[in-house]
Amino acid sequence: MNGHGRSGGRPTLEEVAARAGVGRGTVSRVINGSSKVSEHTRVAVEAAVAELGYVPNRAARALAANRTDAIALVIPEPEARFFAEPYFSEVVRGVGAALAETEVQLVLTLAGSDRERRRLSHYLAGHRVDGVLLVSVHAGDPLPELLAELGIPTVISGRRSAAETLPSVDSDNLAGAAEAVRHLLDRGRRTIATITGPLDVYGAQCRLDGYRQALAAAGHAVDEPLIAVGDFTEEGGRRAMRELLERRPALDAVFAASDVMAAGARRELRAAGRRIPQDVALVGFDDSVVARHMDPPLTSVRQPIEEMGRTMTTMLLGRIAGETGEAAAVLPNRLVVRESS
Amino acid sequence: MNGHGRSGGRPTLEEVAARAGVGRGTVSRVINGSSKVSEHTRVAVEAAVAELGYVPNRAARALAANRTDAIALVIPEPEARFFAEPYFSEVVRGVGAALAETEVQLVLTLAGSDRERRRLSHYLAGHRVDGVLLVSVHAGDPLPELLAELGIPTVISGRRSAAETLPSVDSDNLAGAAEAVRHLLDRGRRTIATITGPLDVYGAQCRLDGYRQALAAAGHAVDEPLIAVGDFTEEGGRRAMRELLERRPALDAVFAASDVMAAGARRELRAAGRRIPQDVALVGFDDSVVARHMDPPLTSVRQPIEEMGRTMTTMLLGRIAGETGEAAAVLPNRLVVRESS
DNA sequence: GACGACTGTGGGAGCGCTCCCACACTGTGT
């Protein structure tokens, strides 16, 4: 086809060795960047590699070395939160960026139900990836423990609790929420409500804590009826907003723990005849497409998702390489101010 | 750890064979569902497999059989269109669904520039995947040809021209656009403008053709000044809308070839004091998150992206298995009617 | 001048599978 090697097949280590006039072991050393190869030989081998267009056979290498140079990204398929727009692609982009300069390949795995996740661990046991990236793990998910048992290095995104034991990368939900609330205070708002996520989700809890802390730090007492629990859905946001308007009709700002809930809140506010931001300022969380295209465009807390993907990957590669030690990164969030506040 | 096999390692074929009291070959036959194994033996082997928790070693299999049971999904990283929201995740979901019942794994590859794509083909040459799924391929992209040279089965999404030679899966852009326009006509609109995508993109061309055909079929002459060329960006949509309002201030409907351009058009219409849909009806294309959250919610043409992913995958697996013959699927689009029209 | 320590290097062994040939063993037809 392209003149390389013998008939049909791609060139092998052996052929490169023959061409360079050295032994198999030497070529292997050069390919793997081992030391202990003389300059002279190295150059000769590299020339042979180039001439033959040699590319190591991944399967053979994996078999012999008992590693795969592949990591898996496990995706909770049915979950709206993750598949919802930018999250997924940004994580992938970050992971891809971290992997770009390595020879490690990314295997994507969709696994929704707990049963599927069990099956997956069986699968991972045989199909052998060197490590696993777990996104959006719930408390009670069996997968992390199964992976630990199998001795497969794992990094998760988002802590499951304050006492997360697994290596994890998270954004600073508390600080992000606090910044959002501080921003509303700075804008002169005084009756600031919040719509939280489900409180058994650690991140949602953190965002609520941020809300509380920002108010407290500014010397305001927290008025509990200004807190309504949502579920990260638009309808949930709407319902929570309805409650809030009933309980505290005089509120002049709302911090929603997700953009989608903010969208629901906006609908409800409109229905109640409140103008945004004149009557009520609105801030969301996630800085999703929804935020940019809302009317008015939504002020929102942006998580460094791509960077989280990158950090997770770097961390995982480190652990595969045998590093232990500190393994919990918390990345800063950033408030993106738009017209809604 | 869990009592399986010998110390440390996972069980091998050999061990299963010993346990079942048969030869290696026989176990292999059972594992691979080959015929020519007596019922009795098969049962015994399956029992041994279950007892030992045997999972075939992927690398060994790949090496011996000279196939990898993996396919690559190549993603044009920097491209907004693809990474923009649901597209990516839906494709992945479709591919995942088609792969779920197979043993084939999905390898994700990000490759932006042409140079990166060349590097990628080199990489793929290392016999790392059995086939490749190419999303969002432009005319002039070198990758398809490189893959063809390497003899790697490939399926692309979206034809590059009417005379696409590669196996491809596309949505019926022409019919979708025509339906959108017909819908506007049904709503009593008479002066229907369109904002197209870049016309060197085949899909954009098809959508324009659909616009023309629908008007022609309804007995309307196509008024060329009602056609403005955009570039799939919001700003482009805005600019095109401005042109249209200048040339044909009396227009009462706009069909934009993408939701994002429709969002731009909407902004411009608002700025010009036109109400949607009372003064001007607006229809987009893609049914993205933007459409659902626009104000008013945007009528849009929905592509069966997940199904496209599934179809591509099925097609690719077929070709890997040696099927040839017909290889171009065109899936129907569906108009999702909302308040903007 | 003999000895060890070190540096490069070659190549055997083996990773866990699939492929395929050889070999029972059965049954049928002559």
Place this chain on the structure above:
DNA sequence: ACACAGTGTGGGAGCGCTCCCACAGTCGTC
């Protein structure tokens, strides 16, 4: 009785690498 096709089955020979042991060569040292 014989040959002869058909079934299952066992196991050798690799697939292309890495690992590691052995060994040649070089140098410094006693």
